[in-house]
Amino acid sequence: xxxxxxxxxxxxxxxxxxxxxxxxxxxxxxxxxxxxxxxxxxxxxxxxxxxxxxxxxxxxxxxxxxxxxxxxxxxxxxxxxxxxxxxxxxxxxxxxxxxxxxxxxxxxxxxxxxxxxxxxxxxxxxxxxxxxxxxxxxxxxxxxxxxxxxxxxxxxxxxxxxxxxxxxxxxxxxxxxxxxxxxxxxxxxxxxxxxxxxxxxxxxxxxxxxxxxxxxxxxxxxxxxxxxxxxxxxxxxxxxxxxxxxxxxxxxxxxxxxxxxxxxxxxxxxxxxxxxxxxxxxxxxxxxxxxxxxxxxxxxxxxxxxxxxxxxxxxxxxxxxxxxxxxxxxxxxxxxxxxxxxxxxxxxxxxxxxxxxxxxxxxxxxxxxxxxxxxxxxxxxxxxxxxxxxxxxxxxxxxxxxxxxxxxxxxxxxxxxxxxxxxxxxxxxxxxxxxxxxxxxxxxxxxxxxxxxxxxxxxxxxxxxxxxxxxxxxxxxxxxxxxxxxxxxxxxxxxxxxxxxxxxxxxxxxxxxxxxxxxxxxxxxxxxxxxxxxxxxxxxxxxxxxxxxxxxxxxxxxxxxxxxxxxxxxxxxxxxxxxxxxxxxxxxxxxxxxxxxxxxxxxxxxxxxxxxxxxxxxxxxxxxxxxxxxxxxxxxxxxxxxxxxxxxxxxxxxxxxxxxxxxxxxxxxxxxxxxxxxxxxxxxxxxxxxxxxxxxxxxxxxxxxxxxxxx
Amino acid sequence: xxxxxxxxxxxxxxxxxxxxxxxxxxxxxxxxxxxxxxxxxxxxxxxxxxxxxxxxxxxxxxxxxxxxxxxxxxxxxxxxxxxxxxxxxxxxxxxxxxxxxxxxxxxxxxxxxxxxxxxxxxxxxxxxxxxxxxxxxxxxxxxxxxxxxxxxxxxxxxxxxxxxxxxxxxxxxxxxxxxxxxxxxxxxxxxxxxxxxxxxxxxxxxxxxxxxxx
Ligand SMILES: Nc1nc2c(ncn2[C@@H]2O[C@H](COP(=O)(O)OP(=O)(O)OP(=O)(O)O)[C@@H](O)[C@H]2O)c(=O)[nH]1
Ligand SMILES: [Mg+2]
Numbered sequence: 019x020x021x022x023x024x025x026x027x028x029x030x031x032x033x034x035x036x037x038x039x040x041x042x043x044x045x046x047x048x049x050x051x052x053x054x055x056x057x058x059x060x061x062x063x064x065x066x067x068x069x070x071x072x073x074x075x076x077x078x079x080x081x082x083x084x085x086x087x088x089x090x091x092x093x094x095x096x097x098x099x100x101x102x103x104x105x106x107x108x109x110x111x112x113x114x115x116x117x118x119x120x121x122x123x124x125x126x127x128x129x130x131x132x133x134x135x136x137x138x139x140x141x142x143x144x145x146x147x148x149x150x151x152x153x154x155x156x157x158x159x160x161x162x163x164x165x166x167x168x169x170x171x172x173x174x175x176x177x178x179x180x181x182x183x184x185x186x187x188x189x190x191x192x193x194x195x196x197x198x199x200x201x202x203x204x205x206x207x208x209x210x211x212x213x214x215x216x217x218x219x220x221x222x223x224x225x226x227x228x229x230x231x232x233x234x235x236x237x238x239x240x241x242x243x244x245x246x247x248x249x250x251x252x253x254x255x256x257x258x259x260x261x262x263x264x265x266x267x268x269x270x271x272x273x274x275x276x277x278x279x280x281x282x283x284x285x286x287x288x289x290x291x292x293x294x295x296x297x298x299x300x301x302x303x304x305x306x307x308x309x310x311x312x313x314x315x316x317x318x319x320x321x322x323x324x325x326x327x328x329x330x331x332x333x334x335x336x337x338x339x340x341x342x343x344x345x346x347x348x349x350x351x352x353x354x355x356x357x358x359x360x361x362x363x364x365x366x367x368x369x370x371x372x373x374x375x376x377x378x379x380x381x382x383x384x385x386x387x388x389x390x391x392x393x394x395x396x397x398x399x400x401x402x403x404x405x406x407x408x409x410x411x412x413x414x415x416x417x418x419x420x421x422x423x424x425x426x427x428x429x430x431x432x433x434x435x436x437x438x439x440x441x442x443x444x445x446x447x448x449x450x451x452x453x454x455x456x457x458x459x460x461x462x463x464x465x466x467x468x469x470x471x472x473x474x475x476x477x478x479x480x481x482x483x484x485x486x487x488x489x490x491x492x493x494x495x496x497x498x499x500x501x502x503x504x505x506x507x508x509x510x511x512x513x514x515x516x517x518x519x520x521x522x523x524x525x526x527x528x529x530x531x532x533x534x535x536x537x538x539x540x541x542x543x544x545x546x547x548x549x550x551x552x553x554x555x556x557x558x559x560x561x562x563x564x565x566x567x568x569x570x571x572x573x574x575x576x577x578x579x580x581x582x583x584x585x586x587x588x589x590x591x592x593x594x595x596x597x598x599x600x601x602x603x604x605x606x607x608x609x610x611x612x613x614x615x616x617x618x619x620x621x622x623x624x625x626x627x628x629x630x631x632x633x634x635x636x637x638x639x640x641x642x643x644x645x646x647x648x649x650x651x652x653x654x655x656x657x658x659x660x661x662x663x664x665x666x667x668x669x670x671x672x673x674x675x676x677x678x679x680x681x682x683x684x685x686x687x688x689x690x691x692x693x694x695x696x697x698x699x700x701x702x703x704x705x706x707x708x709x710x711x712x713x714x715x716x717x718x719x720x721x722x723x724x725x726x727x728x729x
Numbered sequence: 730x731x732x733x734x735x736x737x738x739x740x741x742x743x744x745x746x747x748x749x750x751x752x753x754x755x756x757x758x759x760x761x762x763x764x765x766x767x768x769x770x771x772x773x774x775x776x777x778x779x780x781x782x783x784x785x786x787x788x789x790x791x792x793x794x795x796x797x798x799x800x801x802x803x804x805x806x807x808x809x810x811x812x813x814x815x816x817x818x819x820x821x822x823x824x825x826x827x828x829x830x831x832x833x834x835x836x837x838x839x840x841x842x843x844x845x846x847x848x849x850x851x852x853x854x855x856x857x858x859x860x861x862x863x864x865x866x867x868x869x870x871x872x873x874x875x876x877x878x879x880x881x882x883x884x885x886x887x888x889x890x891x892x893x894x895x896x897x898x899x900x901x902x903x904x905x906x907x908x909x910x911x912x913x914x915x916x917x918x919x920x921x922x923x924x925x926x927x928x929x930x931x932x933x934x935x936x937x938x939x940x941x942x943x
Contacts (some may be wrong), residue, residue, distance in 0.1 A: 491797060493746040494769075501766035512765065523897065539769045541799045583772070591799035596805060628792075629805055633774025635800075640771055687790050690775035 034109065045642045060087070095141045103143040104136045198608065242473045294517075295550045295645050296504045315493050319699075375444040382436050383450055438657050442710050445650035451555035458656040459574035461567065470566040474523055477530040488529035488536035496522050499542040506546060517549055524569045531573065538589040545572055547639055579655050581662035597634055601627040603725060604666055610723050611670060611716060615677050622686040629693050630669055640708075641672050643701030650706040654713070663720055664713075671713035675704045735784045736779075739907055742808045744832045745817035746825040747796030750851040752811055753890035754794045754817065763891050770795040773807055780897075782904035789813075789900065805839060813845045813903045818869065819848040820887060826869045833881050845906045847884035847899050848873045854889035 030336060060068065066084075076082040108131050137143055230640060292298045305624065437454075446454050458460055480486060496518065501507045529536045548571065552563050553683040563571070580588035583596035605626050609616035619626060633641040642648050651668055658664035673680070676692070683689050697700065743751040752774065753768050759778045774793045779786055792807040794800065808814060816832045818825040829848065836846055856867040871887060876884035883904050888895040 085939050303784040354809055486796075498748075498766050498768050501764075501768060507766060538769045538799060539795055542769070543771065598806070617809060625806070628773060628775075631803060631806075632774075635795075687775070687777045687788075690790075691777065694775050 032500075086470070099140050099143055100137060107134060108138070108165050112631055150244055179568055183204055184341075220530060253259070265629055272311060292504050295504050295554065297500075298509050350445075374441065376447060376449075377442075378436075378440055379447050379450055382440060383453070439654050441657055442714055445706055445710070446653045448551075448554045449560050450550055451558075451649070451653075452560040455552075455555075455652075455656065456561070456563065456567065456571055459571055459576050461570040461574040464574055465567065465570040470527055472568050473527040473530040479524040480530070482533065484536060485529055486532050488533070491539070492522065492525045492529065492537050492542075495537075495539060495542050500546045500550075503546070503550070505550065517553075520565045520568065521545060521549065522625060523565065524572055527569055528576070532587070534576070535576070535587050536591075538591075538635070540637065540639075541576070543621065543639045544575070544637045548572060548575065549644060550645060550654070551652070554649075575652075579658075579661060580712040581660075581665055582660075598627065598631060600662070601630040604630050604669055606725055607666055607670060607716075607723060608673060611676060611719055612673060615673060615681060618681050619689070622683075622689060624686055624689050629690070633669060634665060638668060638672075640697040641669070642704065643696055643699045644703070647704055647706045647709060654710055663717055666720055667713040667717035670708050670716040674712050674716075675702065675709065733861075735790055737907065738788045738790060739869045739904070740790045740792070740811045741813040741815065741826045741903070742792045742794065742804075742807070743815045743817060744794055744836070745796055745806060745815075746819070746822070746828040747798075749817045749819040749822070749825050750798065750883050750890045751815070751817050752793050752817070754849070754851060754888065754896060755791055756891045756897075757893050759791070759894045761893070763893075763942065769797075772800070773801070778900075779883040780900055780904055782901055787904040802867055804835075808836060808840045808844075811840060811844060813847070813906060814840065815847050815899065815903075817849045817913050819849050820874075821852055821855055823868045826850075826873065830877065833877070835881065837881070843908065845884070845903055846881070847883075847886060847903055848874060848878045849885075849899060850887040851890060853887045853894050854892040857889070857892070857894070862919065875880075 023357070059295060062070075071085050072078060076086070111131060111134055111291070133557050476503060477485065477489060480489070497507070497514075499506055499521060502509075504515050506515045507513075507519060508515050521542070525537055525542060529540075549568065551558075552571075556562065576589060577587060582588065583593045584601065586593040586596065588597075605616070608619075608626065638651050639648060642651065654668075655664055656663060676696075680689055683692065738873045743755065747749050752770050753763060755774075755776055756762050756764065756767065759776050770793055772795055776791045776793065776935075777788060778791065792811070794807050796802055813921075814836055816829050816836070818829040820826075833846065835850065836844060850869060850871070856865055874887065875885055877883070884899070884906065886895045886899045886902070888899060890896060891900065
């Protein structure tokens with residue numbers, strides 16, 4: 019008797035070639051021709067052909083054919099379950115990694131995902147899924163455990179098939195903001211998996227074949243075995259599996275569809291695997307090695323209170339189906355249904371919290387769009403928030419004062435306060451980003467039709483030496499701007515990406531627009547990041563922003579949003595010294611607000627200014643590791659009362675989150691080294707709402723600090 | 730007593746026009762790597778690398794500065810207290826050589842008196858094959874470079890971060906010129922020397938120990 023008869027798990031493991039494995043057991047021919055015929059397109063064959071097949075290959079025994087078909091189907095289902103389970107685990111792992119490390123490089127994520135061992139045991143998978151679902155509710159404080167008799171009921175062949183099919187529901191679909199809570203629960207579930215065994219259907223053929231009766235105790239036994247013993251790979255089946263596993267990997271290395279919408283219509287057909295912002299392999303592996311060790315003592319991000327992932331919902335549904343169906347009776351107990359109720363409740367809570375902000379945003383946007391309906395011609399050109407943003411800059415008054423005074427605008431003022439609060443709490447959602455950026459920056463007011471084209475033309479054939487100098491520098495830096503991002507650099511051809519030209523045009527037009535400011539290294543990354551944010555918004559259905567409008571957005575950010583130093587623009591060549599002076603003030607703030615860190619850095623002789631200057635010139639692109647967080651920082655700058663103070667507050671907040679790591683270093687160069695790693699995107703993951711609230715509290719405290727006059 | 734070689738910390742700063750290859754030289758020296766599209770340095774970047782010169786180990790604390798003219802006013806922050814400097818130009822760009830002259834002058838006027846300076850003409854790979862031909866990409870002759878170096882008392886190398894030609898040699902030469910046994914006088918932190926200390930830096934910094942080909 020072939021081995022697989024005694025060990026159903028071996029038959030299961032041979033998923034890559036189910037028909038082969040199963041048929042050879044019965045001694046039937048395993049010729050390719052029949053494989054194809056039986057499994058794939060028998061339904062396309064005429065009755066005569068089927069009759070012929072039955073005659074020739076199944077000794078005129080139609081039952082044998084049916085059994086064969088059933089076996090094939092069952093094997094396929096098994097294969098699907100395993101693949102889904104693997105996919106789900108990869109997704110969970112990916113989420114965990116993203117949460118733990120922030121913006122990981124494609125290569126590193128891929129490496130880690132490939133390190134996950136595929137599960138080959140379908141029974142284990144199904145039972146684990148059931149347990150996962152229960153463990154989630156357990157971890158929420160339920161201490162119900164399944165009664166003993168539920169844990170090991172007698173298998174009933176009738177319901178097995180049903181259960182198997184039900185569990186194939188797309189439980190793998192993950193909510194994009196799957197929480198750590200859930201992942202923790204899943205981990206816990208894995209731990210208790212070994213202690214509780216639940217009946218799950220084996221393959222149909224397993225039970226139909228009377229010869230296999232003695233197998234039951236055995237697989238029940240291994241359901242209850244510890245993970246390790248089950249995991250022991252069987253060399254030969256391993257190899258058999260390999261092809262199917264590799265197949266599934268080649269299709270898509272990282273299953274990102276659940277992490278966010280596909281990022282851009284322009285590049286959906288691209289051959290690259292990139293993250294949602296279009297970064298490919300952006301971090302040298304060497305740095306990653308360093309990262310993991312240097313971040314050991316990072317402050318662990320606080321876990322969000324209540325939220326579970328959608329996968330749990332799906333399992334929930336799966337279980338509910340099982341529960342409702344006649345055949346699922348074995349699982350139906352009071353305890354289980356209570357757990358399920360809890361699970362449902364949790365899921366609702368999660369959905370509520372995760373969507374609350376989005377709803378609020380929608381309300382606000384609706385308000386803004388209606389209350390901002392033009393009352394005069396002037397209003398049309400000024401837009402909803404643009405007027406305020408603009409006046410704000412001119413009068414230097416605070417938002418509150420501004421809106422408190424103008425009764426006429428009280429409706430808008432309410433929505434503006436609402437907006438301000440929302441931005442600090444959640445940042446602008448990608449969907450509304452383009453619209454709000456354009457409004458809040460005041461870009462809408464600046465845009466002059468036709469001007470962009472004129473500037474572009476000017477920049478082309480110029481003879482102005484300062485402009486030429488800027489343009490030369492732009493040319494030197496263009497191909498060095500976000501080189502790991504597919505929007506700017508086509509990694510395959512090493513040629514320009516689809517947005518390379520826009521980057522170039524906007525930088526050049528700006529140099530022509532403001533020759534005194536011209537081009538400053540750092541602008542390229544600022545504009546590049548802004549463009550990535552706009553792309554993301556596009557892919558979420560945000561307002562369309564043309565290259566021309568993007569230019570005006572960029573102009574507004576550089577001229578109106580970034581801090582000025584003695585009336586000099588942030589990027590003005592002469593502002594550099596003033597920036598440096600301002601960075602000296604930061605040390606005083608730091609010593610007051612984080613005295614322990616201040617002392618530590620001082621004792622090691624760290625020159626804070628050296629670090630801070632780079633962060634500032636790069637508008638924090640080099641201070642935080644994730645674009646997501648950076649975009650929130652920009653959101654906050656757009657509504658900042660005083661951008662210069664905001665810069666200090668952001669810097670202090672960054673130090674706050676790096677404090678634990680920095681205090682752990684005993685050498686000055688380790689500190690500088692850590693800071694340098696941040697530039698390459700290797701930094702601790704920081705939750706943006708926490709960052710923003712810390713920054714806000716620093717901003718308040720800064721005002722209370724009396725500065726010593728610089729000696 | 731142990732045979733542990735004494736470790737000297739050396740603060741080294743790189744100066745030179747934008748895109749001449751400062752960051753690329755550092756990347757080659759520290760990680761033995763080269764990137765065709767190296768991002769421009771914003772402000773400055775910091776890296777370390779150890780290097781054995783004779784019987785002692787030198788730990789370079791490297792400040793790689795941004796090359797754009799408008800950052801020049803920040804440079805003093807970085808070359809303050811530096812014991813060594815690499816003034817880099819691109820041998821295919823005459824303007825970068827003029828800029829290098831300026832930096833040498835400024836260093837002699839502003840930096841510490843005993844600073845060791847190396848003048849480095851980079852991107853040698855671009856001219857390696859056609860040094861003598863008329864349409865050579867070379868725009869700054871080796872003689873010009875040598876002359877300036879002699880005049881100002883500098884070390885001189887033509888390097889290629891891309892092919893790694895002469896890169897380690899620069900750092901070894903600087904190392905051997907650095908005055909011995911000035912056991913890490915660190916003005917600011919006045920920390921004791923690194924002799925016999927456990928290196929707590931991350932693996933990326935540490936692993937390079939073995940990579941250093943010098
Ligand atoms: N062919 C060749 N190209 C080089 C060499 N060194 C650097 N490059 C290229 O020159 C460009 C600029 O190099 P970087 O190392 O970024 O120059 P940098 O001096 O640090 O520039 P900034 O940071 O802007 O001051 C990059 O595209 C490099 O790939 C070299 O030795 N040979
Ligand atoms: Mg550089």
